[in-house]
Amino acid sequence: MLKNIFCLLLPLLFVVSCGSAPQTSETEVPWKNLTVGNDLAGWTSLGGDATYKMEDGVVTGTTVSNTPNTFLTTDEMYGDFILELDFQVDPSMNSGVQFRSNSLPTYQNGRVHGYQMEIDPSKRAWSGGIFDEGRRKWLVNLKDNPAGQAAFKQNEWNTYRLEAIGDSIRIWLNGVPTAHLVDDMTAEGFIGLQVHSIHGDKEPGTEIKWRNVKILTENLARYQRVIDLPAVTTLNQLTQDEEKNEFSLLFDGQSTDQWRGAKLTDFPAGGWSVSDKGVLSIAASGGAESAAAGDIVTKKKYGNFELLVDFRLSEGANSGIKYYVDTEMNQGAGSSIGLEYQILDDAVHPDAKLGNHEGSRTLASVYDLIQADPNKPANPIGEWNQARIVSNEGKVQHFLNGTEVLSYDRFSPEFEQLVKESKYVDWDGFGQLKEGHILLQDHGDLVDYRNLKIRAL
Missing domain, CATH: 2.60.120.560 (Exo-inulinase; domain 1)
Structure with a gap:
């Protein structure tokens, strides 16, 4: 009798143990935190003259008049990775997070260029889209993604998740999928926090903040998420x-x-x-x-x-x-x-x-x-x-x-x-x-x- 019960249970036990890998809890994910403490060691400012400071793990960027876009960039270069971060932006600002980006003497005198995860608190609401800074401009916008447009929280902390693995780039804003791009123009570069340029009668001193900037670079398949968005490809297509x-x-x-x-x-x-x-x-x-x-x-x-x-x-x-x-x-x-x-x-x-x-x-x-x-x-x-x-x-x-x-x-x-x-x-x-x-x-x-x-x- 016991033998028969065991034979009946064995297939069920096999399905439970082998059918799907258990989900890893957030406390077990081996994140590397890029914003720790009160200094900006490991980061370099490029482009304009906007200012940055870090206090208790919070990076604050502040606008300066009549200067180009400014980027606080990691000294380390990243290829395939998963990135998460929180940000809070003034409603009057436009900003973004660069990734797989570069600054080369041969390219427009060192201009920062590459993929940007857009931060857009305007009525357009394209936060979580993908802009190609200094190159092809918009690659993925949110005009056909109302759920993504609604995900941004004005005057509050928001959370981004970015998965850049091979030619696949996928973004979530506050858990809502906003962009799914297949593109292979650049395989590696720095992470950058943008303070957008301001001109004319705009008052300087507006702030944007980032915290909990953390990255994974190994065993990425284990931590990838499924995204419920069709992929946009640039291959043989017009941007x-x-x-x-x-x-x-x-x-x-x-x-x-x-x-x-x-x-x-x-x-x-x-x-x-x-x-x-x-x-x-x-x-x-x-x-x-x-x-x-x-x-x-x-x-x-x-x-x-x-x-x-x-x-x-x-x-x-x-x-x-x-x-x-x-x-x-x-x-x-x-x-x-x-x-x-x-x-x-x-x-x-x-x-x-x-x-x-x-x-x-x-x-x-x-x-x-x-x-x-x-x-x-x-x-x-x-x-x-x-x-x-x-x-x-x-x-x-x-x-x-x-x-x-x-x-x-x-x-x-x-x-x-x-x-x-x-x-x-x-x-x-x-x-x-x-x-x-x-x-x-x-x-x-x-x-x-x-x-x-x-x-x-």
Whole structure:
């Protein structure tokens, strides 16, 4: 009889013991408290001249007139983490908490940039949204999240929870989910407490306070929460600010309808492929220029424009983004003719040491004409980089990961002289077309592309 009872109970005991892990109580969570005591050791103020002090574990930031946004930032950098903190803000203030943020000499003279967990006590009520400070601006707002908008408590202490794990960013305000973002632009950076700039007739001396700023960096899967919000992704999508500024997608992660072969009427049958992760790739084929699948070009031509392209190089790879391309200019062997934003593994590919102008075949350079700043902020091979090209009324700028690395006037005598000294000397009017196609180059090496966006200027 006892044996039979045990056999009946055994499956139930197994389900109870193995079905789900017990919830960890708050007292057992191994938080590291970043705000302890009465000094700001481990923190550094960046940006403007607003003031900060810490008393009994409470950080108080105070506004100062006519100074930029100010950030009290951790000296330590954080990648994957879970963060919790309390904050109290004056109803007249706007503020935020930076995370995975950076201040680099090469980026807008050290401007703080990166993700921000918004603090917004205004009637708009977007506290808990995600703003990309110094870069793409709004990524997740709360206009379609009334429960999140209602979660903020005016003139009281509020509590944030932020989970930044891999490319997943999730936020709760007072226990209510406010943002769920999938984005991988920055993997690591500091935590920062913002005092927003004030100007004009606004009185200085307004305060915002933070306390119980605590972080987890290990065994994060054990402490993750389920979030009841659909994820917003930036992959091959326009941000709110890009929509406002009339950008359009050249690639939506699936369709190649806006592209054709440079020497074809249709898209190439092979060589170029689209993955289920929304990546457009040119396959390796031996390293020859436009000898396999061939280059692809936009079906539409562009005059004045701003172009954004994410690219990822394989080791030793060579490719390029060309603009003002005339596909009729070269119907023979090799690539179509146009100005080129060089894409290259500078450390491995021999082209980095070639060219008629020193350094002019390195990453982000105007190929064979103008060298990009040697101190350019390139990410390692195998990681994503962002190219940005702005061309307006003859002035052209190349950017790499948000930093301007060169500029030139394509209608200037100086540019004409550079062309005369380059491989393009035999192409009449090279670089001076009023409009042309955008081109992605097949140079026989594996290169990935995504987030291709353009707007007319």
